[in-house]
Each structure stands twice: as C-alpha cells, then as structure tokens.
Amino acid sequence: MKRILQAAGLSFVMAMSLMGVSKESQAHGPTRQKVVETIQIDAPPEKVWAVVKDFGALHTWLPPVVATDAPKGNEIESVRTLTLDGGAKVVEVLKKYDAEKMSFFYRMTDPGPVPVSNYSSWFSLTPKDGGTEVEWKGAFYRGYPNNDPPPELNDEAAIKAITGIYQSGLTNLKKMVEGK
Numbered sequence: 001m002k003r004i005l006q007a008a009g010l011s012f013v014m015a016m017s018l019m020g021v022s023k024e025s026q027a028h029g030p031t032r033q034k035v036v037e038t039i040q041i042d043a044p045p046e047k048v049w050a051v052v053k054d055f056g057a058l059h060t061w062l063p064p065v066v067a068t069d070a071p072k073g074n075e076i077e078s079v080r081t082l083t084l085d086g087g088a089k090v091v092e093v094l095k096k097y098d099a100e101k102m103s104f105f106y107r108m109t110d111p112g113p114v115p116v117s118n119y120s121s122w123f124s125l126t127p128k129d130g131g132t133e134v135e136w137k138g139a140f141y142r143g144y145p146n147n148d149p150p151p152e153l154n155d156e157a158a159i160k161a162i163t164g165i166y167q168s169g170l171t172n173l174k175k176m177v178e179g180k
Helices: 002-018 045-052 155-178
Strands: 033-041 065-069 079-084 089-098 103-110 116-128 131-142
Touching (some): 045 116
C-alpha cells in the first residue's frame, strides 16, 4: 500500500512538472508580514504624547504626509484621510484609543500608493530610562494578493515601505520633541 501511495505521489509531481506547474506556483498566496520599529526619546511620555495623540494630526510629524483630515478626531471608527506629498491619498480607521496607556490601534482601508493590503498597526509610548520608548508596529500582506507578484507589490517592497514610513516618522518625532 505504501508503495502505491508513493508511486501515486511521484506520478502527480511528474504530471505537474510536465504541465509546467512548478512547486512554487502551487503555493498558497502571501504570508502576513510584520514590522516593529522603536525609538528612545529623551523626554517624558506626556511630552511625546502631546505631539502624537491627535489621530487627525499625523501630518505634523510624519513626512511625507502634508495634510490629515479626520473630522471625528480620536473617536473610535474615526476615519482619517492622509494626503501625501504629490497628492496621493491613504485612508485609515481608528479602532482602539487609550489616552491613559498612551496607545492607539488603527487599520488602513485604502493604502493608496503604499504596497500593502490588510494593514493594521499599534502605536504606543512607554516610560523608559527617564524618557520614552515609542513603538510602532504593523502587520500586513503585500500589495499583490496572488502568487508571482510584480516587484513593486511583493513582500520585500511592502516591508521596505512600512519600515521606511516608521523609521522616518520616529526619527522626525524624536527631533521635534527633543528640539534637535
């Protein structure tokens, strides 16, 4: 019986090879990617929170966002539309907000030019070493949901884009708060 099953498996693999179907193309779509970036800011958490707490003011500290429209502010289910340098738009929805814990959670509903899909993110502040540790973490899928994505919509492009956004935002936030 074992030999029959092995032969059947081998026949299936050979048949797929003859039809030009590779093992990779039989794979099941993308895997969820994660990015976590942190930065230490030499200022109390309250000072950092004063800059980042407004869901409708991302443009004040995150380049290349030039405008933020969030008519419902920090209300749960508030929708913010980010206008990027060049005019492209990204739409996000606030899902959790905790001023006491200095954290919020949001989802991207329209990524615009960001090469991701099903993106969600946590932003949080923690007192550390007399200052503040800021953590920005996200989970997402690449922009192209099927197999064989084009380079601009693959896992590497998605990770690079989110990492770049987080790093530039956190670096700018640090400069603003520390006054450097």
